[in-house]
Amino acid sequence: MAEQKTVTFIITRQDSPDSTPYDETFNVPYRKNMNVISGLMEIRKNPVNAKGEKSTPVAWDMNCLEEVCGACSMVINGVPRQSCAALVDELEQPIRLEPMSTFPVVRDLVIDRERMFDALKQVKAWIPIDGSYDLGPGPRMPEKKRQWAYELSKCMTCGVCLEACPNVNDKSNFIGPAPISQARLFNAHPTGEMNASERLEGLMEEGGLVGCGNAQNCVQVCPKGIPLTTSIAAMNRAATIQSFKNFFGSDNAH
Amino acid sequence: MAENREFFYRRLHSLLGVVPIGLFLINHLVVNHFAVYGEESFNKAASFMHNLPFVLALEIFVIYLPLLFHAILGVYIVFTAKNNVKRYNFVRNWLFFLQRFTGIVTLVFIAWHVFETRVQVALGADLDYGLMEGILTSPVMFWFYVIGVLSAVFHFANGLWGFLVSWGFAQSPRSQKIVTYATLLIFLVVSYIGIRTLIAFAYGV
Structure with missing residues (x-):
């Protein structure tokens, strides 16, 4: 045998x-x-x-x-x-x-991946649509943009990018790549865009964007092939503009 | 701004590394390059820089304060990373590690270099070709300076890449790759300028 x-x-x-x-x-x-x-x-x-x-x-x-x-x-x-x-x-x-x-x-x-869900709360990674009355249909999303956004939406909060990141550890409070990319996803949505600055504020809080040191391991290991480093750079630009608006702008309308 | 203090400090850290520190580094290495054209031309250039109007104020606000801020926050940044190049053997991860490593090497080098030159000049030594010649004809110091210059220039060139990404100028993988090559070129050119000067001081050629 x-x-x-x-x-x-x-x-x-x-x-x-x-x-x-x-x-x-x-x-x-x-x-x-x-x-x-x-x-x-x-x-x-x-x-x-x-x-x-x-x-x-x-x-x-x-x-x-x-x-x-x-x-x-x-x-x-x-x-x-x-x-x-x-x-x-x-x-x-x-x-x-x-x-x-x-x-x-x-x-x-x-x-326990709870820290990832806390991070999603920090960057308000959702679209608020609840109201006391029917808000009606939201703006439409172009098909081309939907296909692009679908790639970002594949994130399953699995934690692999945080595991590979040298800046996510017990000595730093960096939230990691995944929630940053999620903020970008919801900021790109036509309805989510209405609250874009709130998400950017979340990204500018402690442990946010600036915790990234661009070792770029995240994009190499992401099982879903999400362009995490592009998302981080895109949010870097958006946060730069938002911080200038906050400081030099005339009021806080945005 | 008060509520986003970490964001502000980190962006300031990134900016100061390029302006003014990076610009000063290039200016410093280019002016020193006069040594290659002979003792006299170096002495002329050095005394021009040393006798700039408001030189102490320029030094304090363009060099000392930005450098001090960059160094102190930089050391903190080094200690918050947990390097993992062995497990994640990617080019960018290596550059991330080297950025931190060269930051520390450069800090040690600059502290020594400032003590040996600027502090001695303030204490009455003459700022001239002979000062550097005296230091660099010792082989140990020559190699110490080679390592110091290379790590400072690497830290500047790779930091320039980091600046362009963390302020959001270079977003797409393609643009980040092109910036990588551009900063590599900057590293090679500026390193050449610096090392060539060291050779001129050490061997008089």
């Missing part, structure tokens, strides 16, 4: 938010077309580590399983990416899994 092929995972585990991380190795039976998540599911089925000791199932986060939700991001063989889209056949073994270090670890590979 042919020997059963196995896949080796070396996983950085952590039992609770404050406990010390440690590495644990698992060998799981190989199946065709496995992704990292199916490997983690095998471990969950039979949580016995490579030394044959009984362990606990590895915790991880996941949702859509088709690389659009961003929940399953982790560092795989040194590269931050979505584990659902990481195919075992395309990875060098042993496969090393670590939680993304920029975020607080909840348990094992589960991280």
